[in-house]
Amino acid sequence: xxxxxxxxxxxxxxxxxxxxxxxxxxxxxxxxxxxxxxxxxxxxxxxxxxxxxxxxxxxxxxxxxxxxxxxxxxxxxxxxxxxxxxxxxxxxxxxxxxxxxxxxxxxxxxxxxxxxxxxxxxxxxxxxxxxxxxxxxxxxxxxxxxxxxxxxxxxxxxxxxxxxxxxxxxxxxxxxxxxxxxxxxxxx
Amino acid sequence: xxxxxxxxxxxxxxxxxxxxxxxxxxxxxxxxxxxxxxxxxxxxxxxxxxxxxxxxxxxxxxxxxxxxxxxxxxxxxxxxxxxxxxxxxxxxxxxxxxxxxxxxxxxxxxxxxxxxxxxxxxxxxxxxxxxxxxxxxxxxxxxxxxxxxxxxxxxxxxxxxxxxxxxxxxxxxxxxxxxxxxxxxxxxxxxxxxxxxxxxxxxxxxxxxxxxxxxxxxxxxxxxxxxxxxxxxxxxxxxxxxxxxxxxxxxxxxxxxxxxxxxxxxxxxxxxxxxxxxxxxxxxxxxxxxxxxxxxxxxxxxxx
Numbered sequence: 001x002x003x004x005x006x007x008x009x010x011x012x013x014x015x016x017x018x019x020x021x022x023x024x025x026x027x028x029x030x031x032x033x034x035x036x037x038x039x040x041x042x043x044x045x046x047x048x049x050x051x052x053x054x055x056x057x058x059x060x061x062x063x064x065x066x067x068x069x070x071x072x073x074x075x076x077x078x079x080x081x082x083x084x085x086x087x088x089x090x091x092x093x094x095x096x097x098x099x100x101x102x103x104x105x106x107x108x109x110x111x112x113x114x115x116x117x118x119x120x121x122x123x124x125x126x127x128x129x130x131x132x133x134x135x136x137x138x139x140x141x142x143x144x145x146x147x148x149x150x151x152x153x154x155x156x157x158x159x160x161x162x163x164x165x166x167x168x169x170x171x172x173x174x175x176x177x178x179x180x181x182x183x184x185x186x187x188x
Numbered sequence: 189x190x191x192x193x194x195x196x197x198x199x200x201x202x203x204x205x206x207x208x209x210x211x212x213x214x215x216x217x218x219x220x221x222x223x224x225x226x227x228x229x230x231x232x233x234x235x236x237x238x239x240x241x242x243x244x245x246x247x248x249x250x251x252x253x254x255x256x257x258x259x260x261x262x263x264x265x266x267x268x269x270x271x272x273x274x275x276x277x278x279x280x281x282x283x284x285x286x287x288x289x290x291x292x293x294x295x296x297x298x299x300x301x302x303x304x305x306x307x308x309x310x311x312x313x314x315x316x317x318x319x320x321x322x323x324x325x326x327x328x329x330x331x332x333x334x335x336x337x338x339x340x341x342x343x344x345x346x347x348x349x350x351x352x353x354x355x356x357x358x359x360x361x362x363x364x365x366x367x368x369x370x371x372x373x374x375x376x377x378x379x380x381x382x383x384x385x386x387x388x389x390x391x392x393x394x395x396x397x398x399x400x401x402x403x404x405x406x407x408x409x410x411x412x413x414x415x416x417x418x419x420x421x422x423x424x425x426x427x428x429x430x431x432x433x434x435x436x437x438x439x440x441x442x443x444x445x446x447x448x449x450x451x452x453x454x455x456x457x458x459x460x461x462x463x464x465x466x467x468x469x470x471x472x473x474x475x476x477x478x479x480x481x482x483x484x485x486x487x488x489x490x491x492x
Contacts, residue, residue, distance in 0.1 A: 059321075059324045059332070060324070062325075062326035063325065063326060064289070064326060065289035065291075065292040066289045068287075068321050068322075068324050068325060069287075069288055071321075072319075072321055115393075123316075138286055139285040141317055142317075142318075142351060143316060143351075144350065144351040144352075144391075145351065145353075145354075146393040147353035147354070147393055147396075147397040148393055148396065149393075150354045150355070151355055155354075155355065161320075161352060174320045175321055177319065177321075
């Protein structure tokens, strides 16, 4: 009887350990809570952006280069100023980044993985200094994002874009050319 | 280098010489007198030049402000005198590097000033070197949209942003093409689903996402860029793909030899395409920086 209880105790411990490992490593599937939290942070950025952009005159649909440049520059400066305390991970939190890493590594294996890496590494943007709340240099290439990856990644509002710079995945404000956040080791 | 086998070079030269000898007579026989105008200026136009047809220019990967780009721009303007197109499609990478007002002048406005002054309207698609804010640029006629639809003479044109083909854009494209009743459906964008380029080549991801849609909904012709040469791809499931990415800097020798995709190609110098739609036919002529015709032909529209 005593021996049986020992076995039961051991089995219980093993079951607990397994459940804990599943919880930590996410074997149960997508980390929906992390993605929901990410979308909340994105929504907060969009709200801030809308408030700031609302203070500027809209660009005409047929603008001169001077008008485009002035608008981009003003929007970029205002966003940077309003987020001067922004840090890496504010939006792409470690938990969201881990989930996005999982999405990419699950979707890109074998030939697809090789092709994705080739596309990313051939881009002429390797010298971009990646910092949160910093300008993305306008002379640098905006790497093509594979459409299948865009379908897999969390959807963004139209003013934001995913972009790779080497193995870092950036969140960029498209019209302000501003890096709002980024994660490292994004490539499988 | 023309993608012709070396042993057929002689035959090619003979063919060109014969064409040069006889085509002028053939064209002179046309009732509209178009060949006379061409002969007068020394430029040969192989297109029908019919009254009321849609006449266009297509090129991409141009915006560098280089001497070569200006020289090609001059040839475009010369051909405009004898083939008065009023529309130009840009297949992306229209402005490399920065895009300040001075850049736009140097890399676009000054190059194509004679065309702009003649009323030619440019319609751009964006490449991986183009800032998204260029969708507001007055001379690109994108009206603030990164992807859009344009309609002229019963021909529908779909300008796509292939650097960011997200679900929103794909859904838009499918819904628009599916209900399109125009005689022709044409798409133009930057990344080629089919290309024999050594540097880039076929973009398999873009191909997987949009080629089946094009097949299903009867897209006829696709113009792309990204690879810096000209290539006419053999029809793919009935769709005619062109790579027209030689508008600013050539990537000499990049067109793969003996590629099973290539119908013909030209990667020795810069080039542009002249296009004419005449009801059920699309005629094309490809012209190099020296003014020589490097490809020409006609595509008949698929029956519905």
